[in-house]
Structures are given as structure tokens and as C-alpha cells.
Amino acid sequence: MDVTDQQRVRRGVGPDYLLAGRYRLAGKLGGGGMGAVWLATDTLLHRQVAVKQVTSTTRLTPQQAVEVRNRAMREGRIAARLSSPHAIAMHDVALVDGEPWLVMEYLSSRSLAQALGTTDSLPPFEVAQIGAQIADALTEAHEAGIVHRDIKPGNILIADRGKDLGIVKISDFGISRAKGDVEEADDSVITGTPAYFAPEVARGQDPTAASDVFSLGATLYTAIEGRPPFDIDHDSIALLHRVAKGQIIAPTRSGDLTGPLLHMLEPDPARRPTMAQARDEIILAAISKRGTIAQLRGVPLTSADGVVPAWARRSTPVSENRRPSREFGRTIAGLPAVQPGESQANPVPSTYSPPPFDLTKKKRNPIDDVLMRIEDTIGDRTSILSTVVLAALVLAVVVVLVLVITLLL
Numbered sequence: 115m116d117v118t119d120q121q122r123v124r125r126g127v128g129p130d131y132l133l134a135g136r137y138r139l140a141g142k143l144g145g146g147g148m149g150a151v152w153l154a155t156d157t158l159l160h161r162q163v164a165v166k167q168v169t170s171t172t173r174l175t176p177q178q179a180v181e182v183r184n185r186a187m188r189e190g191r192i193a194a195r196l197s198s199p200h201a202i203a204m205h206d207v208a209l210v211d212g213e214p215w216l217v218m219e220y221l222s223s224r225s226l227a228q229a230l231g232t233t234d235s236l237p238p239f240e241v242a243q244i245g246a247q248i249a250d251a252l253t254e255a256h257e258a259g260i261v262h263r264d265i266k267p268g269n270i271l272i273a274d275r276g277k278d279l280g281i282v283k284i285s286d287f288g289i290s291r292a293k294g295d296v297e298e299a300d301d302s303v304i305t306g307t308p309a310y311f312a313p314e315v316a317r318g319q320d321p322t323a324a325s326d327v328f329s330l331g332a333t334l335y336t337a338i339e340g341r342p343p344f345d346i347d348h349d350s351i352a353l354l355h356r357v358a359k360g361q362i363i364a365p366t367r368s369g370d371l372t373g374p375l376l377h378m379l380e381p382d383p384a385r386r387p388t389m390a391q392a393r394d395e396i397i398l399a400a401i402s403k404r405g406t407i408a409q410l411r412g413v414p415l416t417s418a419d420g421v422v423p424a425w426a427r428r429s430t431p432v433s434e435n436r437r438p439s440r441e442f443g444r445t446i447a448g449l450p451a452v453q454p455g456e457s458q459a460n461p462v463p464s465t466y467s468p469p470p471f472d473l474t475k476k477k478r479n480p481i482d483d484v485l486m487r488i489e490d491t492i493g494d495r496t497s498i499l500s501t502v503v504l505a506a507l508v509l510a511v512v513v514v515l516v517l518v519i520t521l522l523l
Contacts, residue, residue, distance in 0.1 A: 127139070127167075129141055132157075133154065133165060133208055133210060133215060134208035134209070134210060134215070136156060136157055136158050136208070137154040137155070137156055137157070137163065137165055137208065137215075137217060138154055138155045138157055139152045139153075139154045139165065140152070140153045140154055140155065141153055143164060150166075150167045151164055151165070151166050151167070152164070152165045152166075152167060153165075153220065154217075156205075156217075161220075162220045163205060163217050163218065163219070163220050164202075164217075164218045164219065164220040164221075165208075165215055165216065165217050165218070166186075166215065166216040166217075166218065167215055168182060168183070168185075168186040168213060168214055168215065168216075183212070183213065183214060186207075186214040186216060187207065187214055189216060190204055190207040190214065190216050192260050193216075193218070195255075195258050195260065196251065196254055196255060196258070196260075197254070198250065198251035198254045198255075199251075199281075199283075199411060199412040200247045200248060200250055200251035200281075200282055200283050200284060200411070200412075201251040201254070201255070201283055201284050201285075202218055202219050202221065202271070202283050202284070202285040202286075203218065203219040204216065204217075204218055204219075205217045205218060205219065221271055221273050221278060221281070221283060222273060222274060222275050222276055222278070222428075223271040223272055223273045223274055223283075224271070224272060224274050224426070224428075225267060225268050225269070225270060225271055225272075226244065226267035226268070226270040226271075226272065226333070226337060227266070227267035227268040229267075229272065229425045229426065230267060230336070230337065230340070232425045232430055232431075233425050234340045235337065235338055235339060235340040235367060236337045236338060236423075236425070237338075237417070237418065238338055238367070238368055238369040238370060238371040238400055239400060239401070239417070239418050240415060240416075240417060240423055241334050241337045241338050241371065242334075242370075242371050242396050242397075242399075242400035242401050243282070243401065243410065243415050243416070244270065244272075244282050244334070244337065244415060245330065245334045245371075245374075245392075245393075245396045246393050246396045246397050246401065246407065246410050247282045247410055247411070247415075248265075248270060248282060248284050248330060249330060249389050249390075249392050249393035249396065250393055250407050250410075250411060251283070251284050252265070252284065252326055252330065252389045253388075253389045253390045253393060256323040256326070256388070256389050261321050261322060261323055261325070261326055262284070262326050262329075263321045263325070263326070264286065264307055264310075264329075265284070265310060265326055265329035265330050265333055266307045266309070266310045266329070266333055267333055267336055267337065268307075269284060269285050269286045270282065270283075270284060270285075270333065271283050271284075271285050272415060272426045273414075273426075274426055274427055274428040275427070275428045278414075279414060279422050279426075279427070280414025280415040280416065280422035280426055281412070281414055281415075282415055308353045308354050308357060309332070309336075309342040309344060309346070309353065309357075310329045310332040310333055310336075310342065311325075311328075311329070311354070311357045312324070312325040312328035312329060312357075312383065313328075313357055313358055313359065313360035313381050314383055316354050316355075316357040316358040317358050322383065323388070323389060324383035324384075324386050325383065326389065327378050327386045327387065327388070327389055327392055328378060328379060328380075328383070328386060330378065330389075330392070331343075331375055331377075331378025331379045331392070332344075332379065334371070334375060334378075335362075335365060335368070335375055335379065338365065338367050338368050338371065338375075339363075339365055339366065339367055339368070341363075343362035343363060343365075343379060344356045344357050344361075344362060344363070345363060360381030362379055369400070370399050370400040371396065371399060371400040373395070373399055374387075374392060374395040374396045374399050374400070377392070377395060378392050393407060394407070397410070
């Protein structure tokens with residue numbers, strides 16, 4: 115049954131409103147075209163939660179109202195499948211007058227997009243940690259048959275206070291798709307954030323796990339370079355045409371993260387790594403030569419000095435209007451896909467197409483090989499420095515030589 119505006123006002127939806135007899139609203143955390151998010155208290159479990167109020171269906175056609183409700187229910191079901199420490203948890207779906215409200219984990223946080231309002235760019239070491247942890251959460255999503263479809267700085271959250279300070283999580287599965295879902299019939303229109311689209315998505319192909327890999331790569335690129343890989347353009351259609359060509363601007367600040375980043379940003383989806391491979395490449399290249407995701411999972415983001423960086427702390431103010439010309443993208447529905455043969459008059463300046471990616475095989479220290487075999491056998495319960503092992507081997511050789519000489523005399 116549809117709810118009129120008058121009924122909604124009489125219900126008094128606002129601060130102190132008791133939702134579904136359980137969740138007491140406190141105040142709005144944010145809002146947008148897809149609805150509003152409220153901070154609330156779960157009066158049964160005595161904990162804070164975030165409650166997503168879906169856009170009102172009161173002025174929509176019956177078909178549009180059904181689509182909005184189905185999208186919200188789909189988001190709830192999809193998010194509920196995930197148990198990653200780096201994905202916002204879905205607790206409940208409360209139905210009020212037939213309209214779903216999504217009850218989620220509350221994380222006192224700022225988004226990566228907000229963080230980029232405090233600084234021009236972030237160090238590759240910090241971005242690598244964000245990338246590895248989000249890639250780990252998305253690996254679980256992909257294994258469950260879920261494609262996020264809207265990975266961008268605004269959907270990556272970093273806890274900015276309390277016991278969770280520095281924890282990184284992916285949010286907003288609002289336009290996600292799960293295996294078995296019925297896709298839109300019209301493949302000439304697309305939904306998402308153009309600045310982070312994969313080229314094949316801009317051309318109208320269905321988003322896939324490989325598209326998520328590209329979008330995460332574009333997000334990490336933005337955090338390091340201070341702008342998206344296809345630059346900034348308030349004209350979404352012009353931007354979409356640049357994306358379709360797959361011509362990114364060459365990264366200049368990415369350091370050790372350059373190789374994995376270019377691999378994720380391969381124009382050809384068949385040449386991109388899986389999300390799990392991208393995660394592992396980021397760890398090996400930019401965080402630790404012998405690191406594993408087990409060492410990063412559930413661990414706060416830190417700077418090279420070993421502390422949570424200042425930009426992630428609530429004590430560092432976020433200026434939403436610091437650079438009004440910088441637009442990190444909003445989710446847009448109904449964009450026209452770029453059709454074959456279409457062209458734009460404005461070329462992309464200083465563009466760069468990533469070369470075919472090939473992981474160069476570095477010569478490994480034989481001692482590291484021994485250590486890796488030990489870890490494969492007994493797990494990650496030990497950490498032995500190569501120098502210690504080398505000293506032990508030298509000592510052993512000396513002892514053997516002394517014994518041999520003694521026996522020969």
C-alpha cells in the first residue's frame with residue numbers, strides 16, 4: 115500500500131521516531147537521490163546503527179515504486195551475504211507501510227572522498243593498505259557472485275575515532291548485482307559513476323567482476339594522483355566517451371604501486387587480474403615483499419610511521435568546499451552507453467594507454483625461499499629475519515669446517 119505525504123507527516127518520521135518498534139532515530143547522517151541515512155539506536159540490543167531510508171515512493175508510478183522497493187531489498191540481501199571485516203555489515207530490513215528501511219552497521223567515519231578534501235593526494239603506502247583491504251572484501255563478494263558496480267572514493271569509509279579508528283570498509287551495495295538477478299532489459303543505458311567506469315561498461319557491456327577491478331584501480335589512482343584516471347569533467351557524456359577509449363592519464367606519484375595499478379587499469383578486461391590477484395599484487399609490491407592479507411585483515415590503516423594518518427582522524431577537519439572544481443563523482447542512472455563509431459570533438463590531453471602488463475620475475479633470495487617453505491608447512495605463526503637465518507647458516511658451516519679440520523689432524 116502506498117503511503118501519502120500526509121500519512122508520512124502524521125507518523126512523524128524524524129528524530130526520536132521509533133522505527134518498526136525497535137530502532138529510534140537520532141539524526142540524519144547524510145542523504146542523496148537514493149534516500150537518507152539516519153543514525154539510530156537499536157533499543158533491543160542497545161547499540162548504534164545506521165538506517166537507510168529509501169527514497170519515498172509516494173509520487174512514483176506503481177511500477178517505479180516496485181523497482182525502488184526491489185532495489186532496496188536486493189541491496190539488503192546482497193550485503194547480508196558478506197561477512198568481511200572490510201565491508202559494512204547488514205543487520206536487518208525493517209518494513210514500514212510496505213517500504214523497506216535498511217538497518218546497517220554504524221561506523222563513525224569519513225569517506226575517502228572526504229579525506230581527499232583535506233589533502234591533494236595520499237601516499238602510495240597508505241593507499242595500498244586501503245586497496246588491499248577493500249580488494250579483500252570484494253574478493254569475498256565476487257566469490258559469492260556479487261558485482262558491486264559503483265566502487266568510488268565516496269563508497270570507501272575510514273573509521274575516524276574510537277576503537278575502530280583507521281579501519282577501512284566498503285559500503286553501498288545499492289546498485290550491485292548478484293548472480294541470478296535479472297539485468298535491465300535496455301543495455302543502451304547504464305548506471306554508476308562515470309569517472310570510475312571500466313571502458314567496457316562505458317560502451318554498454320554488462321558490469322562484471324573485472325569491471326569492479328578497474329573501478330577499484332581508478333579509485334586508488336584518484337587517491338594517489340589527486341584526480342581520476344580520465345580527469346575531471348562536469349559533462350558526464352564527454353567524460354563517458356573518454357572512458358570508453360580506455361586512455362588513462364599516466365600516473366606520476368604511484369611509486370611501488372604503479373605496476374599493480376596499471377594491471378588493474380588494463381583497457382582489456384581479459385588482461386586484468388582477478389580481485390584476489392590484484393589484492394596480492396598490491397601487498398607484494400607496495401606493502402611487504404613477504405606480506406599476506408592475514409596480516410592486514412581487520413587491522414587499522416597506518417602511515418609509514420606506524421600510526422593512523424592525520425587525514426583519517428576526526429580531529430582533522432574536512433572542508434567540503436576546499437576545491438569546488440574537483441568532483442569525485444556521483445552515481446547517475448540512465449546514462450547513454452557509448453555506441454561504436456561515436457566520437458567526441460574534444461580529445462583527451464596527455465593520455466596514456468597502459469602497456470600489456472607482465473609481472474617481471476625477480477630473482478628471489480634462496481633464504482627467503484626456505485622461509486616461505488617453512489611458513490607453508492607451519493603457517494604464519496613464525497617470522498624469522500633473513501639475516502638471522504644467514505648468520506645461523508654461516509655458523510653451521512664454520513662448525514662443520516672446524517670438525518672436519520679436527521678429524522683430519
